Amino acid sequence: MKKQEILRHKENLSLKWVKGAISLLLLSLIACQSDQPGSQTLETSGETRDETNLTLQNATLEQSNAKGEILWKIQVDAAKYTPDRKKANLTAVKGNLFQDGEVVLQVKSDRGVIERDGAEIFLKDNVVAVDPRNKAVLRSEEVQWQPEASLLTIRKNVRGSHPQLEAKAEEGKYNAREQKLELNGKIEATSEARQLRLKTEQLIWEIPKQTIIGDRLLNMIRFQDKTITDRLVANRARVLLDKKQVIIKENIEYKSLTPPLQIATNEITWHYQTRQVYSSQPITLIQYAQNITVTGNQGHVNLAENMAYLTGGVRGTSETNDSKLYSNNLTWNVLAQTIEANGNVIYEQNKDPKLNLTGEKAVGTLVDNNIVVTNSDRQERVVTEIFPE
Incomplete structure (x- = not known):
């Protein structure tokens, strides 16, 4: 015994x-x-093991690069590692993503996966990422974080918000180093106070520069409260959010509803808050309610005050009354339809009666052929030619 x-x-x-x-x-x-460099460390309040997997409960996981710089640090309710410890499935993720020792994104999600021994992190379901440097908030259903590239790839239904802008798209990429968000697919962006709405297929948002860049077909709408005041289509645009200004290029079609006016040119600067339009290139204005067209080498349109100012090779045409006016400069009240032309004025009227006037100044209305042409020099008479039928 x-x-x-x-x-x-x-x-x-x-x-x-x-x-x-x-x-x-x-x-x-x-x-x-x-x-070891590029290693992962962890703290946990509990762990369980079987023959193939390691599961950590209430764990804090941390990844560093070869220089010993921290890349990310997250807290999870549970982390289940594969046998080779290079992959882990996570639940209830919350933590920080770093760049050069600085927190660039604060993240949380319902689920996550650590891939390639910590070289990539996937976050899934109710993902929220906040950049504390610029207050931008990104939401999605699935994102991928690549620490070495400092790149957050947003795979499903990205929604971005910021005090200056709200945007949504099918997918996107956020470069945390440059603080730049690239959006792709069915994009809709709305400025602060919902004054400007933009739709396109590709857009870049440079958050520190307060700038949006689009190089695809863009549709923009301006609102006054909930009423649409302006519509615009163009191939390229740069929105300066801090200045509430848009620089628009290529195949521009601009339509103001009040006053009723269309603007066509290849480049304009649009101050959308004050409804000012400037162009240093040839510009055409069409008052479509009265069939009045005015063109010039450059122009400024103050839609808030219904005024247009054109300079260089100005030509005004009334299709209804078949009359034309040429001058160096033109001031046009779009709503009242009154004009004041200066410099080398030529007025042609093709009916009731048919005549031609030349002088230095013209005032009146094109829509009813009520034009008075004068000269500033009293010694020089206005030249009038009347053509009998």
């Missing part, structure tokens, strides 16, 4: 020694892994 008890005691000692050795070996492996 004593001999059996001695044997049993020796077996228990052997088992305890083996378990102790295994535990010591695991701790040594974790310690060695933590000391």
